[in-house]
Amino acid sequence: MCAEIRLRGIVIIVGNYGSGKTEVAINLAVHQHGQGCRVRLADLDLVNPYFRTREARHVLAGRGIDIILPPQGFLQADLPILDPQVAGLIRQPGDLAILDAGGDAVGATVLAALGNAFQAALPSPQMLQVVNPFRPNTDTVERCLAMRRAIESAAQLKVTGWIGNAHMMDETTPVHIQQGYALMQTLAEVSGLPLVCMTADESLANRTKALRMSCPVLTIRRQLMPPWRKPAALSSIKKE
Amino acid sequence: MPKVLMKGNEAIAEAAIRAGCLNYFAYPITPQSEVAEYLSWRMPEVNGVFLQGESEVAVSYMIFGAAGAGVRVFTTSSSPGISLMSEAISYLCGAQLPAVFVNIMRGGPGLGGILPSQADYLQATKGIGHGDCRLLVMAPASVQEAAEMVMTAFPLAEKYRNPVMILGDGLIGQMMEPVEFPDQLKSEASNKDGWATNGMDHRGSTTRNLVKSLFLDAEQLNDNNLILRAKYERMKKEDVRWECWNTEETYDALIVSYGTMSRVCKTAISMLKEEGIEVGLVRPQTLFPFPEQAVRQAAQKEGCRVVLSVEMSMGQMVEDVERCVQGALPVKWYGKCGGDVPTPEEIIDLVKTTLSSL
Numbered sequence: 001m002c003a004e005i006r007l008r009g010i011v012i013i014v015g016n017y018g019s020g021k022t023e024v025a026i027n028l029a030v031h032q033h034g035q036g037c038r039v040r041l042a043d044l045d046l047v048n049p050y051f052r053t054r055e056a057r058h059v060l061a062g063r064g065i066d067i068i069l070p071p072q073g074f075l076q077a078d079l080p081i082l083d084p085q086v087a088g089l090i091r092q093p094g095d096l097a098i099l100d101a102g103g104d105a106v107g108a109t110v111l112a113a114l115g116n117a118f119q120a121a122l123p124s125p126q127m128l129q130v131v132n133p134f135r136p137n138t139d140t141v142e143r144c145l146a147m148r149r150a151i152e153s154a155a156q157l158k159v160t161g162w163i164g165n166a167h168m169m170d171e172t173t174p175v176h177i178q179q180g181y182a183l184m185q186t187l188a189e190v191s192g193l194p195l196v197c198m199t200a201d202e203s204l205a206n207r208t209k210a211l212r213m214s215c216p217v218l219t220i221r222r223q224l225m226p227p228w229r230k231p232a233a234l235s236s237i238k239k240e
Numbered sequence: 241m242p243k244v245l246m247k248g249n250e251a252i253a254e255a256a257i258r259a260g261c262l263n264y265f266a267y268p269i270t271p272q273s274e275v276a277e278y279l280s281w282r283m284p285e286v287n288g289v290f291l292q293g294e295s296e297v298a299v300s301y302m303i304f305g306a307a308g309a310g311v312r313v314f315t316t317s318s319s320p321g322i323s324l325m326s327e328a329i330s331y332l333c334g335a336q337l338p339a340v341f342v343n344i345m346r347g348g349p350g351l352g353g354i355l356p357s358q359a360d361y362l363q364a365t366k367g368i369g370h371g372d373c374r375l376l377v378m379a380p381a382s383v384q385e386a387a388e389m390v391m392t393a394f395p396l397a398e399k400y401r402n403p404v405m406i407l408g409d410g411l412i413g414q415m416m417e418p419v420e421f422p423d424q425l426k427s428e429a430s431n432k433d434g435w436a437t438n439g440m441d442h443r444g445s446t447t448r449n450l451v452k453s454l455f456l457d458a459e460q461l462n463d464n465n466l467i468l469r470a471k472y473e474r475m476k477k478e479d480v481r482w483e484c485w486n487t488e489e490t491y492d493a494l495i496v497s498y499g500t501m502s503r504v505c506k507t508a509i510s511m512l513k514e515e516g517i518e519v520g521l522v523r524p525q526t527l528f529p530f531p532e533q534a535v536r537q538a539a540q541k542e543g544c545r546v547v548l549s550v551e552m553s554m555g556q557m558v559e560d561v562e563r564c565v566q567g568a569l570p571v572k573w574y575g576k577c578g579g580d581v582p583t584p585e586e587i588i589d590l591v592k593t594t595l596s597s598l
Contacts, residue, residue, distance in 0.1 A: 017247070017274070018245065018246075018247055018250075018416050049270045049271045049354050049410075049414065050271065050355075050356075050410065050411070050414040050415075051414065051415070076353060076354065076355060076579065077354070078270045078354050132245065134243075134244055134245045134418075135244065135245050135246075136244050136246065136250065136254075139244070167245070168243065168245055168418045169245065169416065169417060169418060171243070171418050226411065226415055226500070226503070227411070227500065227503075227504050227581035227582075227583060228500075228503040228504040228506065228507040228584060229507070
């Protein structure tokens with residue numbers, strides 16, 4: 001078994017559009033909660049209209065994960081609403097506060113507005129960039145680094161680590177994860193930043209073990225499904 | 241090009257480029273703004289043009305101008321934006337200009353909401369603009385199909401010298417699926433010298449081409465409408481598309497559904513099959529022309545007792561379904577249009593309740 005994922009303090013999830021930030025944020029929250037850590041999750045996606053953390057709010061709240069959302073009347077809007085609770089969360093993150101930002105540099109811009117709160121935060125916030133190498137804009141090391149620079153510039157914060165989320169939805173095979181892992185390892189080496197974890201859908205978890213990846217692997221139980229599919233069950237998760 | 245994971249909106253944008261369309265004018269609106277976002281960096285890479293107009297009205301006449309000049313051109317919008325373009329769409333039809341319009345529908349009427357909807361069915365198929373104008377309307381049910389339909393739409397628009405619309409609900413634009421594009425571009429545009437305002441020198445001609453929808457003479461206007469009517473009739477013969485699903489054996493009920501809604505229905509039909517209840521599905525891939533014969537024949541199948549039109553609207557396609565079934569069987573409508581897509585469980589309940597009430 002490889003090393004465990006252990007996150008504390010403020011963890012900001014960034015990445016390009018469709019890299020899987022929200023699915024990673026939700027599953028990280030559930031995973032860390034399963035390790036006995038008190039988790040709060042804030043939906044900061046001000047740019048994406050569908051498939052946002054707020055869609056999983058009931059299942060997360062049911063598991064005891066605090067979730068910070070825009071006011072009820074604006075949940076289905078595409079308005080740039082930043083709830084004042086978010087600044088409070090940054091000042092008092094508790095065990096772990098996960099901030100799920102929107103996609104690309106434009107989605108990370110909201111983080112700059114919270115700059116004062118971040119500066120006062122101790123320990124300093126970690127900002128993890130999610131990469132799916134099968135998305136058009138992050139299919140090479142160079143493009144991932146360009147995305148990193150754009151996000152850092154918009155967010156006024158530095159990326160501190162990588163999360164490799166290599167998948168092709170239902171068509172994902174271990175080969176995709178292996179190819180993604182290779183790119184992520186190069187990215188970690190070139191950037192000097194750690195590869196915090198790779199991800200694998202629960203249906204591939206066993207076959208992924210054979211890849212012998214040296215970083216932790218976060219099991220993904222998909223929550224943001226199209227309406228003809230059901231979200232994966234979270235109830236059966238034991239402490240991992 | 242290997243398979244990539246794309247949002248429907250991104251795939252639509254890339255597909256247009258693959259189809260050789262290098263002219264895109266648009267005005268952003270949720271839930272289709274990613275098309276403009278994608279093309280804002282992608283068009284310059286291929287020496288194409290993306291110009292954001294000051295409104296949808298401006299955009300729609302940029303389309304008229306570019307189409308009249310004989311180049312491939314397209315735009316994307318969502319419901320309220322399409323309403324603003326409807327005047328120019330009628331002008332394009334009247335002037336017989338090819339162009340592609342993508343409508344990634346959101347809930348209405350009015351500003352409505354930003355969630356998925358199929359409530360522009362009647363607008364797209366029967367009331368897109370004033371006068372006797374029609375669009376060829378294609379309805380994708382997956383990201384791959386959206387890309388393929390966009391690539392097909394350009395040659396079809398040129399074949400008929402008429403605008404073509406891709407009608408997708410918000411989820412088609414927003415969801416991500418693996419998608420594959422052909423390596424080779426299919427950019428051979430048809431010869432437009434006979435009508436386009438593409439320059440007399442270019443054509444080696446001494447006659448001006450005139451692009452217009454104004455015909456003040458009664459006979460000439462009637463003649464223009466007869467030409468358009470003949471094209472719409474030809475569409476019905478040559479370019480109607482549909483998918484039949486679970487219709488090989490007998491079934492108790494037939495569902496007619498398209499786009500995202502049809503995928504929910506397929507899940508429901510598979511679940512019903514496990515309970516021993518058979519339901520067939522006809523999924524129109526073109527909404528105009530509507531697959532009249534396919535729906536009629538599927539409804540006439542022995543054992544079929546009812547036809548259900550399942551759509552994310554308050555009952556629009558059901559009018560076409562009723563027209564096809566011609567009273568031979570009861571036709572029922574089921575739908576929602578606030579943005580919550582009906583679930584497979586709702587469709588299962590619908591089928592069971594309907595069958596037991598007959």
